[in-house]
Amino acid sequence: MTLTRRDFLSTLGGGVVVLCVVEAADAQESGRRARGGDAHPQEISAWLHIGEDGIVTAFTGKVEVGQNIRTSLSQAVAEELRTPVAGIRMVMGDTDLTPYDMGTFGSRTTPTMAPQLRKAAAAAREALIDLAASKWGVDRKAVQVEDGRIVAVGRSAGLGELTGGKQLVHKIGADVTLAPAAEWKIAAHSVAKVNGRDMVTGKHRFPSDVKRDGMLHGKVLRPVAFGARLANLDDAAAKQIPGVTVVREGEFAGVAAPDAATSERALAALKAEWKTEEGQPSDSQLFAYLKANAEAAEDRQAQGSIEQGMADADRKLSGTYTVAYIAHTPLEPRAAVAEWNADKLTVWTGTQRPFGVREELAAAFGIPQERVHVLMPDMGSGYGGKHSGECAIEAARLAKAAGKPVKLVWTRQEEFTWGYVRPAGVIEIASGVKKDGRMTAWEFHNYNSGPSGSQITYDIPHHRIQFHPSKSPLHQGSYRGLAATANHFARENHMDEIAQALHLDPVEFRLKNLKDERQRAVLAAAAEKFGWGKQKPAEGRGFGVAIGFEKGSYLATCAEVAMEGGKPKIVRVVQSFECGAVVNPDHLRNQVEGAIIMAIGGALFEQIRFENGRMLNPRLSQYRVPRFADVPVIETVLVDRKDLPSAGAGETPIVGLAPAVANAIFQATGKRPRSLPMAV
Amino acid sequence: MPRVIELNVNGVARPVNAGPERSLLSVLRDELDLTGAKYGCGEGQCGACTVLLEGEAVRSCITPLSRAAGKHITTIEGLEQNGRLHPLQETFLETGAMQCGYCTPGMIMSGVSLLAKSANPNDGEIVHGMQGNICRCGTYPRIVAAVRMAALRQKTAGRTA
Numbered sequence: 001m002t003l004t005r006r007d008f009l010s011t012l013g014g015g016v017v018v019l020c021v022v023e024a025a026d027a028q029e030s031g032r033r034a035r036g037g038d039a040h041p042q043e044i045s046a047w048l049h050i051g052e053d054g055i056v057t058a059f060t061g062k063v064e065v066g067q068n069i070r071t072s073l074s075q076a077v078a079e080e081l082r083t084p085v086a087g088i089r090m091v092m093g094d095t096d097l098t099p100y101d102m103g104t105f106g107s108r109t110t111p112t113m114a115p116q117l118r119k120a121a122a123a124a125r126e127a128l129i130d131l132a133a134s135k136w137g138v139d140r141k142a143v144q145v146e147d148g149r150i151v152a153v154g155r156s157a158g159l160g161e162l163t164g165g166k167q168l169v170h171k172i173g174a175d176v177t178l179a180p181a182a183e184w185k186i187a188a189h190s191v192a193k194v195n196g197r198d199m200v201t202g203k204h205r206f207p208s209d210v211k212r213d214g215m216l217h218g219k220v221l222r223p224v225a226f227g228a229r230l231a232n233l234d235d236a237a238a239k240q241i242p243g244v245t246v247v248r249e250g251e252f253a254g255v256a257a258p259d260a261a262t263s264e265r266a267l268a269a270l271k272a273e274w275k276t277e278e279g280q281p282s283d284s285q286l287f288a289y290l291k292a293n294a295e296a297a298e299d300r301q302a303q304g305s306i307e308q309g310m311a312d313a314d315r316k317l318s319g320t321y322t323v324a325y326i327a328h329t330p331l332e333p334r335a336a337v338a339e340w341n342a343d344k345l346t347v348w349t350g351t352q353r354p355f356g357v358r359e360e361l362a363a364a365f366g367i368p369q370e371r372v373h374v375l376m377p378d379m380g381s382g383y384g385g386k387h388s389g390e391c392a393i394e395a396a397r398l399a400k401a402a403g404k405p406v407k408l409v410w411t412r413q414e415e416f417t418w419g420y421v422r423p424a425g426v427i428e429i430a431s432g433v434k435k436d437g438r439m440t441a442w443e444f445h446n447y448n449s450g451p452s453g454s455q456i457t458y459d460i461p462h463h464r465i466q467f468h469p470s471k472s473p474l475h476q477g478s479y480r481g482l483a484a485t486a487n488h489f490a491r492e493n494h495m496d497e498i499a500q501a502l503h504l505d506p507v508e509f510r511l512k513n514l515k516d517e518r519q520r521a522v523l524a525a526a527a528e529k530f531g532w533g534k535q536k537p538a539e540g541r542g543f544g545v546a547i548g549f550e551k552g553s554y555l556a557t558c559a560e561v562a563m564e565g566g567k568p569k570i571v572r573v574v575q576s577f578e579c580g581a582v583v584n585p586d587h588l589r590n591q592v593e594g595a596i597i598m599a600i601g602g603a604l605f606e607q608i609r610f611e612n613g614r615m616l617n618p619r620l621s622q623y624r625v626p627r628f629a630d631v632p633v634i635e636t637v638l639v640d641r642k643d644l645p646s647a648g649a650g651e652t653p654i655v656g657l658a659p660a661v662a663n664a665i666f667q668a669t670g671k672r673p674r675s676l677p678m679a680v
Numbered sequence: 681m682p683r684v685i686e687l688n689v690n691g692v693a694r695p696v697n698a699g700p701e702r703s704l705l706s707v708l709r710d711e712l713d714l715t716g717a718k719y720g721c722g723e724g725q726c727g728a729c730t731v732l733l734e735g736e737a738v739r740s741c742i743t744p745l746s747r748a749a750g751k752h753i754t755t756i757e758g759l760e761q762n763g764r765l766h767p768l769q770e771t772f773l774e775t776g777a778m779q780c781g782y783c784t785p786g787m788i789m790s791g792v793s794l795l796a797k798s799a800n801p802n803d804g805e806i807v808h809g810m811q812g813n814i815c816r817c818g819t820y821p822r823i824v825a826a827v828r829m830a831a832l833r834q835k836t837a838g839r840t841a
Binding site for chain 2: 202204205259590594628
């Protein structure tokens with residue numbers, strides 16, 4: 001099923017090879033598979049090779065999607081190998097060259113993959129020291145690795161110079177000691193993006209930039225609505241166009257032609273009749289539909305008795321909150337180039353799960369996975385939206401029929417319509433609180449949007465948190481942070497309502513119900529930087545605060561909003577973030593700032609509109625995403641905890657903005673927004 | 681019907697065999713293998729396809745070849761001169777003004793066009809001038825900083841775009 005280690009070793013020349021193999025049950029939810037129970041143990045493996053030319057190559061199945069993990073993983077290797085980052089080459093997400101990996105999602109690369117690469121690098125360093133000590137006839141304590149060289153008194157050698165044509169293979173497990181974060185010299189620093197120069201010069205080849213000899217350009221015929229069946233296809237006119245191949249396999253129909261303009265012409269020449277499924281739900285009925293189709297609930301967190309908690313309360317509140325479907329809108333849409341050579345299929349494609357896509361391709365064509373090679377060049381982002389392989393399969397179908405490589409790049413409209421969206425949802429909360437602000441009861445129900453981030457860090461003696469899966473009218477899946485944005489929006493919005501009802505300061509009220517020290521620390525850090533409590537907002541403005549915890553990271557967000565012509569304008573955001581030991585401060589700030597800006601879209605204006613199986617706004621001219629003028633002043637406070645393991649940071653910084661803004665809007669207007677987006 | 685049209689791309693005459701209605705973006709990418717300009721939306725809304733026509737930013741996805749013929753076209757590949765990056769390319773690197781990098785070529789070309797028109801733009805003018813370019817990763821504040829820094833550098837170096 002995976003590339004065998006023997007195959008791997010035979011592809012490498014002499015030098016030192018370290019295979020770090022760790023069996024781990026990683027049952028993290030990936031959104032799409034949350035209900036599939038796909039939790040079988042998987043290796044979290046990393047391989048490292050130091051060639052005789054001194055080139056260090058690290059192999060991982062993880063992929064670069066803009067989270068700058070290629071850089072931070074290079075730092076992890078460089079740190080333990082005591083070698084400059086420039087001397088490290090990362091081979092990522094290539095199913096023929098890298099160890100199996102489940103996928104790049106759930107903010108798992110930093111906590112799970114970085115330690116494996118660090119262990120491999122540390123083991124390689126120790127092996128080189130042993131080798132030098134024995135070759136030079138000195139005590140190993142007298143040998144060190146410094147700045148990419150092995151050195152002892154009066155002796156020095158490059159990393160690759162000592163193996164003498166042999167391949168020395170070390171297999172290691174989890175029991176390798178690593179340098180503590182407090183001693184990091186390369187990690188913990190702001191190393192620039194390793195392939196940044198290729199980005200600013202246009203040299204980097206994204207998946208949609210891949211070109212092969214004799215390559216054709218594909219187009220796929222899309223149904224007129226969700227669930228529509230292809231009743232009849234007249235392809236005579238399309239086939240008349242020189243160079244055009246038309247493919248029809250069941251419900252699939254597409255064309256391939258020597259250039260994109262001809263393939264567009266051929267697609268337009270296909271005359272299709274569709275049998276549509278009428279009476280599908282529309283966005284206006286969405287929330288009632290999700291409630292009506294809810295399945296049995298799953299307890300996510302429960303303690304005590306809600307009845308008791310409510311009986312203990314002086315005040316009881318309840319609220320219903322909704323979130324719309326939104327689209328990831330990665331600037332690079334789904335893209336794939338597929339090529340068949342004899343019986344082997346090679347596909348370059350933008351995906352967060354190259355091994356998953358390999359599995360999908362093997363299943364689609366009924367061939368063993370060994371005959372499918374998926375390569376994932378660093379892509380134009382994903383945000384959780386590129387887990388699936390439909391574009392890769394379509395390109396491979398066209399390539400197979402045409403007998404030539406085919407490139408397929410989804411149009412923006414296809415990306416909106418035929419990808420998947422962030423789940424919409426309904427959240428209901430009932431709470432009880434003492435007059436002095438101590439919480440007694442918390443009952444929380446999420447319908448359809450998901451359970452992530454619904455857990456509480458507040459100390460509430462009686463609580464029950466449930467997730468109710470439902471039937472989604474639209475194809476839905478993972479989105480950066482999963483449902484944590486929706487659940488934080490509802491929870492922190494409701495907490496603010498309680499504070500207001502009791503005339504308590506929202507920060508004081510939260511602290512009163514928080515024992516978790518990490519949560520308290522980020523709240524204090526954000527409040528201080530924001531100047532919380534120091535002044536009142538100007539007329540027509542409001543301040544809001546929210547806190548959060550998800551995927552091992554803590555945050556607190558303070559926002560200032562100004563109402564302009566009845567619409568909220570976010571003026572200033574202060575966000576503190578703590579994810580254990582910081583690996584790359586500048587890239588972490590970049591992630592936090594970027595997540596805040598992305599969050600503005602879902603908070604204020606992003607919303608997929610649909611009616612009877614059809615998307616109503618599948619274009620960037622109709623679906624508004626944040627632009628330059630939407631950006632507030634953003635101040636980031638990083639709380640660096642060198643005593644704690646590093647957690648991932650690509651997702652959780654997105655969850656605090658919406659509730660902080662909602663609470664600021666309430667302060668400015670006296671009206672509480674309970675639906676995302678808030679400014680439509 | 682396709683016919684040979686001569687384009688002047690990055691100072692080089694490039695004959696292409698394509699119809700005048702073809703988009704400049706598809707010809708640059710597919711015929712000339714200049715893939716720095718990206719497809720993002722196909723309707724001039726995202727700026728990923730931005731190139732310069734006579735020094736001015738245009739959305740190449742909605743620019744027909746007929747409009748580009750006979751004009752000086754500059755793409756991201758043509759900014760580097762004799763191994764030296766344009767100041768805005770340098771400042772993008774220095775400020776870390778990217779995450780995935782897909783919007784970067786279009787951002788830089790829009791920025792170069794802006795700096796050519798306004799040598800010393802303030803933040804409001806930068807925001808206004810760059811409003812047509814989307815970065816989904818949300819690196820806007822860093823891009824504004826990169827443009828500001830490049831303006832300063834051009835002023836001190838006396839070099840214009």
